[in-house]
Amino acid sequence: xxxxxxxxxxxxxxxxxxxVLVYFSAKNFRNPKLLDTKILSFTFLQxxxxxxxxxxxxxxxxxxxxxxxxxxxxxHTTKPLFYKIAGTWGNHExxxxxxxxxxxxxxxxxxxxxxxxxxxxxxxxxxFQQIIIIGFFVFLIKTSNPFNYIYPIxxxxxxxxxxxxxxxxxxxxxxxxxxxxxxSIIFSSVLAATTLNFVSKKWASxxxxxxxxxxxxxxxxxxLGSIWAYYELGWGGFWFWDPVENVSLMPWLALTILxxxxxxxxxxxxxxxxxxILSISTFTxxxxxxxxxxxxxxxxxxTFANDPERGxxxxxxxFxxxxxxxxxxxxxxxxxxxxxxxxxxxxxxxxxxINNWFMMYFLSVVLIGTIYPIFLDVLSxxxxxxxxxFYHKLIIPFLIPFLLIMAIGPKLKWIKSKLDNRIxxxxxxxxxxxxxILIVKNFSSNFLIxxxxxxxxxxxxxxxxxxxxxxxxxxxAQNTAHFGFSLxxxxxxxxxxxxxxxITNLKVGETYENTKAKIVFESxxxxxxxxxxxxxxxxxxxxxxxxxxxxSPELRIYNQPNIATSEADIKTTLLSDKxxxxxxxxxxxxxxxxxxxxxxxxxxxxxxxxxSFGGMMSFIKKEYEK
Amino acid sequence: xxxRKVKLRFLFVVLVLxxxxxxxxxxxxSLEENVVYFQSPSEIKALSELDKKKxxxxxxxxxxxxxxxxxxxxxxxxxxxxxxxxxxxxSVPNLFEEEKGVVAEGFLKDRNFLSATKILAKxxxxxxxxxxxxxxxxx
Numbered sequence: 001x002x003x004x005x006x007x008x009x010x011x012x013x014x015x016x017x018x019x020v021l022v023y024f025s026a027k028n029f030r031n032p033k034l035l036d037t038k039i040l041s042f043t044f045l046q047x048x049x050x051x052x053x054x055x056x057x058x059x060x061x062x063x064x065x066x067x068x069x070x071x072x073x074x075x076h077t078t079k080p081l082f083y084k085i086a087g088t089w090g091n092h093e094x095x096x097x098x099x100x101x102x103x104x105x106x107x108x109x110x111x112x113x114x115x116x117x118x119x120x121x122x123x124x125x126x127x128f129q130q131i132i133i134i135g136f137f138v139f140l141i142k143t144s145n146p147f148n149y150i151y152p153i154x155x156x157x158x159x160x161x162x163x164x165x166x167x168x169x170x171x172x173x174x175x176x177x178x179x180x181x182x183x184s185i186i187f188s189s190v191l192a193a194t195t196l197n198f199v200s201k202k203w204a205s206x207x208x209x210x211x212x213x214x215x216x217x218x219x220x221x222x223x224l225g226s227i228w229a230y231y232e233l234g235w236g237g238f239w240f241w242d243p244v245e246n247v248s249l250m251p252w253l254a255l256t257i258l259x260x261x262x263x264x265x266x267x268x269x270x271x272x273x274x275x276x277i278l279s280i281s282t283f284t285x286x287x288x289x290x291x292x293x294x295x296x297x298x299x300x301x302x303t304f305a306n307d308p309e310r311g312x313x314x315x316x317x318x319f320x321x322x323x324x325x326x327x328x329x330x331x332x333x334x335x336x337x338x339x340x341x342x343x344x345x346x347x348x349x350x351x352x353x354i355n356n357w358f359m360m361y362f363l364s365v366v367l368i369g370t371i372y373p374i375f376l377d378v379l380s381x382x383x384x385x386x387x388x389x390f391y392h393k394l395i396i397p398f399l400i401p402f403l404l405i406m407a408i409g410p411k412l413k414w415i416k417s418k419l420d421n422r423i424x425x426x427x428x429x430x431x432x433x434x435x436x437i438l439i440v441k442n443f444s445s446n447f448l449i450x451x452x453x454x455x456x457x458x459x460x461x462x463x464x465x466x467x468x469x470x471x472x473x474x475x476x477a478q479n480t481a482h483f484g485f486s487l488x489x490x491x492x493x494x495x496x497x498x499x500x501x502x503i504t505n506l507k508v509g510e511t512y513e514n515t516k517a518k519i520v521f522e523s524x525x526x527x528x529x530x531x532x533x534x535x536x537x538x539x540x541x542x543x544x545x546x547x548x549x550x551x552s553p554e555l556r557i558y559n560q561p562n563i564a565t566s567e568a569d570i571k572t573t574l575l576s577d578k579x580x581x582x583x584x585x586x587x588x589x590x591x592x593x594x595x596x597x598x599x600x601x602x603x604x605x606x607x608x609x610x611x612s613f614g615g616m617m618s619f620i621k622k623e624y625e626k
Numbered sequence: 627x628x629x630r631k632v633k634l635r636f637l638f639v640v641l642v643l644x645x646x647x648x649x650x651x652x653x654x655x656s657l658e659e660n661v662v663y664f665q666s667p668s669e670i671k672a673l674s675e676l677d678k679k680k681x682x683x684x685x686x687x688x689x690x691x692x693x694x695x696x697x698x699x700x701x702x703x704x705x706x707x708x709x710x711x712x713x714x715x716x717s718v719p720n721l722f723e724e725e726k727g728v729v730a731e732g733f734l735k736d737r738n739f740l741s742a743t744k745i746l747a748k749x750x751x752x753x754x755x756x757x758x759x760x761x762x763x764x765x
Contacts, residue, residue: 234720235717357645361645364649365653368653368657383663384662384663384664385661385662385664386657386661386662387660387662389659390656390660390661393659393660394653503715503717505695505696505698505699512696563721564720564721565720581717583717583718583720585718585722588693590695593717594717
């Protein structure tokens with residue numbers, strides 16, 4: 001009760017501060033001395049108010065205050081405390097409040113950390129950021145207020161969807177949002193820099209840190225979601241090309257391209273228009289992601305609400321921001337009479353530009369695959385879905401040149417270069433090809449494409465591995481990230497080539513046997529927990545080499561809401577995962593059993609961690625140099 | 627003749643155009659081949675000729691229609707006007723139950739018979755695929 005009132009009014013006052021800030025900045029634009037006193041303290045106050053509001057919502061969840069509609073809809077007294085807290089952002093209203101929290105936090109950090117930048121630039125960035133913040137305030141208060149009051153007060157809440165009650169998914173949204181919202185600072189800063197004609201090498205090295213920061217969080221956020229999908233959804237895969245996954249991949253791709261463009265800009269002051277356009281698209285894609293997921297257009301686990309008003313609001317707001325940024329881009333951006341003349345084919349920047357084009361292509365494929373079904377539905381009310389084959393067919397062949405250029409590119413110098421150590425490079429290529437023929441030779445289907453694909457991934461692997469021991473090669477951060485990427489592609493390839501699967505229906509006591517494995521369904525046992533009861537199947541699996549493994553997948557039936565979920569049992573080793581999940585079929589004695597052996601599963605996760613670790617190294621390195 | 631800069635600009639524009647055309651061509655071609663259409667049992671009954679491509683069928687699992695043996699699951703999808711038999715080898719999602727919404731993806735054997743390759747997961751008892759909602763909307 002009390003918390004709801006405080007939280008609600010904090011939001012309103014926070015919105016008021018947003019308006020005051022815009023007014024103040026506009027009025028005192030030519031006299032920027034006020035910045036470090038009044039403007040900074042107002043920004044801090046605004047952030048502080050949102051923190052209070054957020055904490056109020058958390059408290060309402062913790063004490064299970066069901067007079068609050070959001071709490072009533074998404075919580076339950078029997079839920080463990082950890083998930084009561086995580087439930088705060090496990091719903092539409094709370095997650096938007098979290099967006100707002102991060103928005104205000106980031107602009108505060110921005111203002112504090114940029115004291116050596118021109119004041120006009122800082123103020124203008126603040127204004128653009130406040131426009132976004134005000135938009136979110138209005139959206140939150142008008143269409144999705146987390147502090148709505150219900151009367152009479154219910155005695156019990158409706159509970160949180162059990163598949164969201166999971167440690168990985170509890171921290172997945174905050175991490176992902178740090179990445180998404182980090183791109184808002186890049187967006188505001190680019191608009192400010194364009195307006196003031198401030199896009200320079202100095203600006204590039206300052207904004208690079210923001211790009212790196214959001215890129216690291218976005219990478220980790222996607223990783224967490226992917227790990228969760230692997231063990232919770234029961235399909236045994238890590239990426240489904242589901243629209244909700246795609247909307248997080250698109251900003252990631254855009255951000256990766258942007259990061260590489262900024263690197264070129266920092267060194268050579270070319271590609272300025274690219275950097276501007278990419279910064280705008282990264283944030284737009286993050287916003288569209290929120291729009292598509294929250295508006296209920298995409299139906300999936302993440303879709304909390306089917307409220308057209310909300311979707312419409314975000315859509316209008318999104319178009320407003322796009323028009324604003326395009327207007328600024330076309331009116332203020334002056335293409336510098338730059339040094340395109342000093343352009344040579346064989347140089348680092350050419351390699352980066354070519355690979356950026358490939359990534360743009362990947363981005364367009366994912367974009368079209370995600371939004372085409374929506375458009376077709378609106379235009380002709382035909383329902384279609386675009387599945388993994390579409391993406392695989394369009395993306396995989398182009399990975400080959402992409403990987404090769406990624407291997408060679410960092411070896412080149414800026415502006416003009418020639419390839420040193422040709423013998424080394426060519427002999428590594430031959431080794432990679434021979435090795436991959438050896439690996440793939442037992443597989444007759446798609447022999448050629450698999451061989452070439454694995455060769456090019458191995459090539460990148462060997463080259464980056466070699467560079468760790470090369471004293472002349474200094475860029476450790478970049479090399480770590482690229483090495484991680486080669487490991488990722490290799491793990492994914494091996495995983496998809498060498499996975500095996502058995503799906504069968506078994507009664508208790510029955511045995512399934514084929515050439516690869518023998519599965520004995522020993523028994524079932526039951527367990528009673530606070531908010532669910534579970535049926536545990538006990539299986540003994542014997543593989544072709546005679547190795548025995550006990551697996552006990554679980555089936556949980558939650559009481560509030562009444563939903564069954566499968567908890568896979570996964571035995572992870574360094575080289576492969578054994579994965580088993582069971583399901584009950586209604587009115588039958590049979591259990592639906594799915595058993596998979598997935599090689600290199602662990603390495604998929606580790607390589608993504610390695611990729612983001614590369615980002616972190618680059619982030620810290622710049623810090624030291626200053 | 628033209629300077630180096632003009633030539634470079636020209637080359638750049640040509641490259642952009644080629645990439646765009648190539649992308650559009652590849653994407654459209656691939657879409658044509660890999661898109662899966664959604665149909666209700668009634669729409670399948672009305673088909674003049676059977677499609678060889680993969681389709682999705684959505685509706686309700688008919689009451690008392692699920693039967694299981696060790697290798698496959700049989701059930702009937704209904705939209706309360708027409709129904710279609712489904713044979714499926716594979717794993718089922720948690721909320722696969724009689725009288726609940728379901729989407730099955732697979733190949734049509736004839737107008738009454740679908741050989742499914744995938745049953746789609748739902749994550750919420752209240753959630754119904756929009757396609758199913760629509761297919762059931764006129765009941």
